[in-house]
Amino acid sequence: VRHAGLSGAGRMSAVDPASDRRVRGLRLRLIGLMSVVAFADFVFGAAYVGLLLDLGFTATGIGTVLMVSGIINTVSEAPSGALGDRFGQRKLLVLGLLLWGTALVVFGASHAPALIVASLLLWGLGMACYAGAPYALVVNELKRAGADERMGSVLRSAQVVRWLASAAGALSVFLVGDLATPWVIA
DSSP states (O other): OOEEEEETTTEEEEEOHHHHHHHHHHHHHHHHHHHHHHHHHHHHHHHHHHHHHHTTOOHHHHHHHHHHHHHHHHHHHHHHHHHHHHHOHHHHHHHHHHHHHHHHHHHHHOOOHHHHHHHHHHHHHHHHHHHTHHHHHHHHHHHHTTOGGGHHHHHHHHHHHHHHHHHHHHHHHHHHTTTSOHHHHO
16 A cells, blocks of 8 residues: 655655655654764763863863864774775664763773773774764665655754754753762763
């Protein structure tokens, strides 16, 4: 059974109900993943500077560590996409989240400056592996489902939710940031 529906810029197209359910499922999974990661990453981002200051890092030291982490992230991101294409975006997404999560645990559990620096470098590598994988998975699945015209809508909604989750992370830090130490937040 097929039904006609509006898609894209008002074009008429046939939409298979099973395909429509698949697209809704992809959208919900992408939104769920994006919101959890964006919320946690924002909370961590708000806490790590306080932690570094508590450990005696200077503003220059913090800037240097974050610059190196950013460079690692940038240099790793393009090859990570190629690795995802070769070995699978799902594997790269899982690897990225494992590296990112491990980095956050090491960062929060450590008081040793060398481990803190290593965790920030691992954080950058994990985020580089994760960064494009969810989108590549969804785009590839939408193409397989014959729902190319829904890509823009699905990706836009994921971005809106991502920024809303970041704002919720900011609000949570605002509301409880002074009640908890940065070590508790991390």
